[in-house]
Amino acid sequence: MTEEPILGLEAVFNAIRVAYPPSLTIGLLALLLAILLDLLYPRHRGLMLRLHPVHTCFLMAKRLVRPYAGRAYGVILALACILAHLTPPMALLAAIHLAGSWTAPILWLAAAACILKLSLSIRLLAEVGLRVAESARAGDWEDARLWAQQLVRRDVYSLDEEHVLSAAVESLAESLVDGIVSPLLYYPLLGVVGPYLQRIVNTLDGAVGFRSRELEGVGWFSAKLDTIMNYLPARLSALYIILSSLLLGRDWRGAWRIWLRDHARTESLNAGHPMAAMAGALGVRLEKPGNYSLGDPVNGLDWRRVYDAVRIVLCSAILHLISATALLVMIYGIVLRLPLI
Numbered sequence: 367m368t369e370e371p372i373l374g375l376e377a378v379f380n381a382i383r384v385a386y387p388p389s390l391t392i393g394l395l396a397l398l399l400a401i402l403l404d405l406l407y408p409r410h411r412g413l414m415l416r417l418h419p420v421h422t423c424f425l426m427a428k429r430l431v432r433p434y435a436g437r438a439y440g441v442i443l444a445l446a447c448i449l450a451h452l453t454p455p456m457a458l459l460a461a462i463h464l465a466g467s468w469t470a471p472i473l474w475l476a477a478a479a480c481i482l483k484l485s486l487s488i489r490l491l492a493e494v495g496l497r498v499a500e501s502a503r504a505g506d507w508e509d510a511r512l513w514a515q516q517l518v519r520r521d522v523y524s525l526d527e528e529h530v531l532s533a534a535v536e537s538l539a540e541s542l543v544d545g546i547v548s549p550l551l552y553y554p555l556l557g558v559v560g561p562y563l564q565r566i567v568n569t570l571d572g573a574v575g576f577r578s579r580e581l582e583g584v585g586w587f588s589a590k591l592d593t594i595m596n597y598l599p600a601r602l603s604a605l606y607i608i609l610s611s612l613l614l615g616r617d618w619r620g621a622w623r624i625w626l627r628d629h630a631r632t633e634s635l636n637a638g639h640p641m642a643a644m645a646g647a648l649g650v651r652l653e654k655p656g657n658y659s660l661g662d663p664v665n666g667l668d669w670r671r672v673y674d675a676v677r678i679v680l681c682s683a684i685l686h687l688i689s690a691t692a693l694l695v696m697i698y699g700i701v702l703r704l705p706l707i
Contacts, residue, residue, distance in 0.1 A: 384459040385557030387478065388471045389705045390698050396475050397553065397694065400482030401687070408489035419451050419484055419562070420569045426450065427573035427588075433580035440584040444570055444591065451566050455481050455559060478558040485561035487545035488683055491517075491538065492676050498534045499672035502527070517541065519572070520654070531667050532652045535675045539607070539640035544568050546683045547606065548599035554694040567591045577633070593635055600636035604629070604643040606682035611647040614681055616674065620664070621647035628660045648674055 387393035410418050430443045455477070462473045494516050501510035507527055514522045514530050517537035522530050548568075552560030567588070574581050575589035604625050612618035624646025625639065632638035638660065645652045645661025648671045653659040665671065698704045 382557070384456065384463040385559045386702065387558075387698065387704065388474055389707050390695065391707050392471050392475050392478075393694060393698050393704070394691070396478035396482060396558065397550075397691070399475070399479035400486060401488070403479060403483040404486050405489050407483075408487075408493065420565060423447050423451055423566050423569045424573045427570055431574050431581070431584055433584070435584040437583050437586050440574070440587040443574070443584065444567075444588045447570055448563070448566055452559060452563060455562060459558070481558050481562050482549075482553065485549040485565045487541070488680075491541050491545055492680055495534065495538050495672060495676040495679070498531070499669045499676070502531060502669040502672065528667050529653065529655065531669070531672055532650075533654070534672055535644060535648070535650070535667075536641050536652050536654070538672075538675045538679050539603070539644040540637055542607070542679050542682055543596055543600045543603045543636065543640055546679075547603045547686050548596050550686055550690040551599055551602070551693075552595075554690060554697045564595050567595050596636045600639045602686070603682065604639040606685050607640060607643040607647055607678055609685060610678045610681035614674075614677055616647045616678065617649055617664075618647065620649055624661050631658045631660060633657065644675060644678065647678060 387396060410421075415421055426447050427443065430446065432439060458477055459474065462470050462477060465473070494513055497513040498510050498517075501507070501513060507530070510527075511522045511525075511530055514534045514537075518533045520533060522533055525533065548564050549561035552564050556563065570588035571585075571592035573588075574585035575592060576582075576585055577589075608618050608621045608625065610616075611621045621643045625643040628642040628645065629638040632641065638658070641652055642660045648667075649662070649664035650667045650671050651659060651661045651663040652667075699706070
C-alpha cells in the first residue's frame with residue numbers, strides 16, 4: 367500500500383524533472399542564449415507573431431471569455447489556456463528526455479533557449495521606451511502616443527502630453543516586473559517552464575483580469591494568479607530600482623522614501639511597488655487620473671525622465687540577471703545537485 371504513493375510521487379517528479387537542465391552548464395548556457403536571442407530578435411513578426419504564446423493565449427482567452435460569467439467559469443478558462451500552452455513545451459522536453467541519446471543535452475539547450483526567449487522582453491521594452499522619449503523630444507506627440515500605446519492598456523490618445531509620459535514611465539516600471547524580473551526568477555525555481563507559465567498567467571490577466579462589471583467574475587482567478595506569481599518579483603523590482611538609482615546617480619533616497627509611502631496607493635497589490643520607487647528615483651509625479659498619484663513633482667516630467675527610466679530598467683535588469691544566475695547556481699548545483707557538465 368505504501369509503494370503506490372511513492373511511485374506516484376516519483377512519476378510526478380519525473381514529469382517535472384524534464385523542465386530542469388541535464389547539467390548546470392546547460393542551464394547557464396540556455397539562459398545566456400535566450401538573452402542573446404532577445405537582443406538579436408526582439409520583435410516577432412508574421413508567422414512568429416501568430417505562433418507566439420502571448421499572442422495565442424490572449425486570443426484564446428478573448429474567444430473563451432463570457433461577459434458576466436462567474437468565478438467557476440473563470441477558473442476553467444484560465445486552466446484551459448494554461449494547459450493548452452504548457453502541454454506543447456512540456457511534451458517537447460519530455461520527448462527529448464526520453465530519447466536519451468547523446469544529442470539530448472544539445473536538443474534540451476536549444477528548446478530551453480527558445481522557451482526562455484519567448485518569456486523575456488528586455489530589448490523590446492527598452493526600445494519602445496526610447497522611442498517614446500525620442501518622439502517627445504522632437505515634439506512629435508502623435509508618434510509618442512503611438513509608441514506609448516504599445517506599453518499601456520489605457521487610451522493614451524485621450525491624455526495630455528504629461529500624462530502620456532507618465533503612462534509610459536509607469537508601464538516601464540511595471541514591465542520590469544512582468545517581462546524581466548519575474549520570468550528570470552522562476553527559471554531557477556521552476557525550471558524552464560516557470561518563466562513560460564508566468565508569461566501565460568500575465569497574459570491572462572491582461573486579457574480578462576479587468577475589474578469591470580462584465581469581467582469581474584470571470585477574470586477574478588486570472589487576476590489572482592498574476593498577483594500571486596508577481597508578488598515577490600514586484601517588491602524585488604522596487605529594490606532593484608532603488609539600487610539602480612544609487613548606481614546611476616539618481617535620487618535613491620527619494621526612491622526609498624516614495625516607495626514606502628506610496629506603494630499602497632494603487633488598486634493592484636503589486637503595481638504600486640515598482641511605480642512608486644520609479645517616481646521617487648526620477649523625482650516626478652506619476653498619475654493615472656481618477657485612480658492614483660505617486661511621488662512628488664520635484665522635477666518636470668519630460669522626455670529626459672523617460673530616458674532615465676529606461677536606464678534604470680536596464681540597470682535593474684542587469685542586477686537581477688546577476689542575482690538570478692547566482693540563485694540558479696545555488697538551486698541547480700547545490701540543492702538539485704545537477705552535474706557541472
